[in-house]
Structure formats: C-alpha cells, structure tokens
C-alpha cells in the first residue's frame with residue numbers, strides 16, 4: 001500500500017470485464033491509467049465505488065428494444081484479486097458518511113492491480129437501512145438523490161477511507177467532476193485543526209488536480225441549491241465558512257455545478273486532447289467572460305490506451321518476434337515501433353486474419369470469409385446521440401449499394417449500450433436492428449449485444465476499419481480508435497478528439513465534411529464525405545488486385561498506422577505526461593503551501609481576499625493607441641499604448657497591465673505597459689509600445705487590461721479577475 005503519492009478518484013474504473021463497474025470511455029481510461037501507473041511504478045492509489053450490480057447488462061429483444069439486466073457482480077470471478085479491507089481488530093473497516101439526517105456506513109474492497117491498489121466503497125452493510133444498502137447498486141442512477149449520495153460517498157467517504165488507512169496523498173487527482181466533494185472533506189479536516197477556511201482552501205487547491213472529460217455543458221453534473229442545502233446544511237459550517245462562500249465554489253446559473261467546484265478547488269486543470277483543451281477553454285470562457293478564452297488556464301494531456309490490455313494475442317506474438325525485446329517497456333519510443341515496417345506483410349496480414357476469424361467466432365457473427373472478403377467495418381461505443389451511429393445510414397439506398405456489391409462485399413458491425421434513461425440512444429439501437437432486417441441489408445449489418453470490455457477487445461482487434469462519426473467537437477478524446485490502431489485496424493473518423501492529432505494523411509482516413517453549418521448541414525456533409533471515402537478509397541484499396549493474396553497497399557497503411565499512432569496514443573506516454581506536467585508540480589506546490597504551518601497558503605489566502613475586496617475599484621480609462629508609420633525605415637512602425645489606471649488600494653506591483661488584442665484569427669497578442677507617471681495615490685498613467693509589424697493594431701480590437709498577479713499563483717488568471725478599459 002502506498003502511504004503517500006497520488007490519490008486518483010474516479011466514479012468508474014474499467015479494469016476488466018470481470019469487474020463491470022464502468023459504463024464507457026471514462027472508466028476504461030481510469031482503468032488503463034491504473035495499469036500504466038502500475039507498469040511505471042507511479043505511486044498511485046485509486047478510489048472509487050463498488051457497484052454491486054454494476055452497469056447494466058444489455059439484451060436486445062426481437063423488437064430491437066434494449067433490456068436492462070442487473071445481475072449481482074460475482075467477485076469470485078474477478079481476474080484481479082479483491083479483498084475486503086479490515087481494521088486493526090480484523091473487523092471489516094467501516095467508513096461513516098453523513099447523508100442528510102443520518103450516517104451511512106460503507107465498507108471498502110481493495111482491488112490489486114500490480115503495485116497499485118484501487119479502493120472501492122460499498123454501502124451494502126448490515127448497519128445500514130435497506131434503502132441505504134442499495135445506494136451503491138448501480139452506476140449513474142437517474143435518480144438525483146441517489147446520484148448526489150454516491151458522489152458524497154465517493155468524495156467525502158473516499159477521503160475518510162484514505163485517512164482511516166493512514167494514507168496521506170501528496171496529490172489528489174479528480175478524474176471528472178463526480179468526486180469533487182473530496183475538496184469539502186479535506187477543507188473540513190483542516191478547519192477542525194484550526195486552519196481558517198481560505199487558508200485551508202488554498203492548501204487543498206495547491207495539491208489538487210482536475211481532468212475534465214466533457215465538452216458540453218449538458219454533460220456536467222449539476223445539483224439544485226435546494227438539494228445542496230438538504231445534503232450539506234449541517235456541513236457548511238464545519239468547513240469554517242458561511243453557506244454562501246461554500247456554495248460560491250460551485251454555483252453557476254442558479255445551481256451547483258460539480259465541474260465548477262472541481263475547477264475552484266484544483267490548481268491544475270486539463271482536458272483530454274488538444275482540441276478538447278481548446279473547447280474547454282471556450283466553455284470556461286462563458287463562465288468568466290472577462291477573460292479571453294486563450295488565457296483560460298486549461299492545459300491538455302491526450303488520452304492513451306494500455307497496449308497490453310487491448311492488443312490481440314497473435315499481434316503481440318508478432319511484435320515479440322519482430323520488435324526490440326524490450327518493446328513492452330519502451331512503448332513511447334517511435335524507433336521501437338519503426339520495426340513494424342520490417343514485419344513481412346504476409347505475416348502482418350495473416351496476424352490480422354487470425355484476429356478477424358477469432359472475432360467472428362467469439363461474437364458468433366454469421367459472417368463467412370471467402371477470399372479476401374468481406375471488408376468489415378466496426379462501430380462500437382456507447383449509444384450517445386452525439387456519436388451519430390446512424391450517420392452511415394443517412395442515405396440508405398446508397399449504403400445498400402456500397403455494402404451489397406457481390407464482388408466486393410462489405411459488412412457493418414455495431415455494438416453499444418445506451419444509458420437506461422436515454423430514450424433517443426435506445427431508439428438508435430432499435431433503428432439499427434430494424435435496418436439490419438431489411439432485405440437490402442440482410443447479412444451485411446450486424447448488431448452485437450452487451451458491449452463491454454470483452455466484446456470491445458474482439459471488435460477493435462478483428463474488424464478492418466474502425467468507424468467514428470461524432471458531431472465535432474463533442475468527442476473529447478475517444479480511445480477505441482487508439483485500441484484499433486495498435487492492432488493494425490485502420491481508423492476512418494471525423495477529425496475530432498484524439499484523431500485530430502493522430503491523423504497524418506497516410507495512416508487512415510479523415511471524414512472531412514464542412515464543420516461550420518448547423519447540425520443538419522454537418523450531418524449531411526459528413527455522411528457525403530464518408531460515402532465518398534468508402535466508394536473511392538477504402539473499398540477499392542481493400543479489394544485491389546495484387547499478385548499475392550495479400551493486399552500490399554492496405555498492409556502498408558496498417559504499418560503506417562501502427563508506427564505513427566502506437567508510440568503517442570498509449571497510457572505510458574500519458575502517465576509520463578501526468579507525472580511531469582501535473583503530479584510533480586502539484587506535489588511541490590502542495591508541500592510548499594502546507595509547510596511551516598501553512599505559511600504560503602495563508603499568505604495567498606490573505607492576498608486573494610484583499611484583492612477581491614478591492615478589485616471593484618480598479619478603473620481603466622482614456623485608453624489611447626497611436627500607430628506611427630514614419631519611423632524612418634520602411635515597414636517599421638511603432639504602436640504606442642497609453643491608459644490611465646486607478647488601482648485604488650492595490651499596490652502597482654501587484655498587477656500586470658497589458659494592451660490585449662485579437663490577431664484577427666484564433667490568437668491574441670499582448671503588450672506589457674509600465675507605469676510612467678503617478679498623479680495621486682493609486683492613480684497612474686501606463687505606457688508601452690510594440691514594433692511588431694506582423695500585427696495590425698486595429699483599434700477596435702485593442703483594449704487595456706489589468707490583472708492581479710502574484711509569484712505564488714499557479715496561473716496568471718488564478719483569481720479569475722481582470723479589469724478592462726471602458727469602451
């Protein structure tokens with residue numbers, strides 16, 4: 001057991017199909033994160049919930065309706081050892097969590113993944129009422145009361161569990177906002193030791209990091225204020241602050257937002273792909289309009305996959321033979337993967353055929369291979385509407401022609417669960433089942449029920465093309481295409497999420513409709529682009545007549561895909577990034593803030609309070625911009641900026657003054673201004689100049705901005721304050 005290191009909190013963990021406590025990509029990512037940490041000896045401890053009946057098991061009935069089965073999870077079947085956590089007296093360790101007017105007890109299960117332990121809380125214990133024993137039955141319940149209870153259990157209970165085990169994490173990683181109540185509990189503990197609220201908040205923030213996964217506001221967990229009051233009424237004061245201050249950490253638009261709470265209580269925030277980082281900055285910009293989206297402090301670390309989990313046995317055997325002996329521990333080295341080019345094409349092709357035959361077998365697909373065919377296209381993921389499973393059916397007649405060519409047969413395989421409360425998602429399943437029964441699609445369109453890690457493995461290993469058609473930019477990252485890639489399966493995907501980084505023009509296909517128009521326009525253009533790719537490129541290439549039975553060009557694409565994607569989109573690279581960019585800095589910062597009786601934390605807290613209470617008096621006026629085109633040399637012009645600034649009680653060394661403007665594209669530029677004159681206490685004239693000729697200093701786009709700064713801040717906009725010139 002790790003006594004220090006990183007605590008990694010997540011509402012779901014997809015470690016193995018034998019432990020079905022995940023619903024989709026978020027959980028799989030958490031599972032792969034744990035495995036990578038174990039491989040790389042990262043001192044990490046997982047904290048989650050054991051859902052006694054897991055996420056549901058899916059059956060699809062004759063009418064295409066999704067049925068939900070909730071069998072009890074059999075822990076005996078888990079491929080990872082699971083043990084009940086016991087206290088010093090060998091009794092089951094029980095954690096107490098306050099829920100409204102009662103205490104709920106939770107036991108803990110410890111799942112061992114190599115050197116990493118994942119602790120899972122579970123309320124099915126005798127000390128609880130019947131209803132409370134059911135609280136942790138299922139993942140993502142639709143009932144908001146159960147949901148907030150689970151999140152309190154995860155955040156507050158999880159923190160108490162670590163304390164009971166004597167674990168004192170140096171860094172607290174919130175994987176998505178569900179677990180963000182952990183900040184409340186950590187503040188409460190400090191408060192009970194006499195640390196003032198604002199100091200406790202700064203201490204907690206310094207050592208907390210947050211990974212957001214949801215690019216749309218609707219995807220964020222939100223609770224009503226009334227609900228917050230009911231659940232936390234007795235808790236607010238224990239944090240050492242009044243109700244309004246505690247709620248302000250997450251309050252938005254009249255409700256309490258868990259993503260907002262996570263952002264307020266973390267010192268580092270990251271999205272899960274480059275594009276998602278940008279989308280998140282844009283989203284948060286709507287929360288703080290006075291800060292340009294380019295300045296919102298959100299970084300990104302692109303998701304990856306745990307290669308050994310997802311690689312077909314036959315492929316692994318090929319890699320063992322042809323790649324350097326240490327390839328499994330050198331997965332981030334592109335040179336190691338270059339050796340894939342030396343695998344004889346015939347062997348690689350046959351390796352893939354084995355995986356394909358295995359998939360037909362294991363998933364009991366009534367598809368018969370004759371010659372090279374059929375070309376098999378896979379689409380498997382949660383049936384969330386934004387993923388647009390039906391995009392390929394936009395023009396059913398055209399699709400029927402594409403699939404039905406007797407000389408070049410093509411099959412589609414679908415799989416995925418829709419959330420039990422997601423009517424439109426379940427409707428998509430029904431439509432696909434109905435389509436698959438139509439004569440024109442019979443034998444060509446298949447649907448596999450109960451998509452889970454076992455089925456996912458067979459599909460990402462066995463199909464020829466992995467299709468991904470989300471509405472851009474709603475796929476934060478996506479990881480199933482990365483699993484496909486390492487297996488030599490070619491991606492055909494909208495340039496969203498990770499594929500916007502992965503696609504290099506030679507390693508698969510990009511569905512490039514025009515992303516501008518409204519939703520319907522985007523759908524029309526994307527489907528047109530997809531049909532074109534299938535008709536003009538993918539199918540002809542697959543069926544191209546080569547002298548041998550091996551489609552040489554297709555196999556060289558497979559090689560390019562593996563070489564270019566595997567070294568970047570794996571969890572070893574990802575955990576490395578988390579270690580260097582996030583964990584180590586937060587460790588240092590956390591220590592710094594807490595040492596010497598919270599000296600830095602209390603200094604920062606006092607400073608922030610002072611700035612906050614004086615900020616409304618900061619005024620920027622008489623902004624002037626002068627461009628001088630006659631400086632003698634051709635092309636050299638000087639642009640000068642001037643503004644009058646009243647800082648009130650704030651010291652001029654505690655602010656940064658800049659001229660800020662848009663560059664007319666996606667970027668912004670900044671020119672620093674300096675105080676040149678002081679007319680009265682707190683009243684200054686600031687000036688600055690730029691000789692940059694690449695910028696068109698177009699007055700309408702320029703303004704002067706004052707921001708509070710401190711060497712103790714993690715980011716320039718840590719206080720989320722900025723005062724702009726009046727225009």
Ligand SMILES: *Cc1c(COP(=O)(O)O)cnc(C)c1O
Pocket residue numbers: 023024025026028380381382451452453456457477478479480481483
């Ligand atoms: C990898 C995986 C996912 C995530 O797939 P995306 O295409 O990224 O949405 C979801 N479910 C299962 C079972 C998976 O293995």
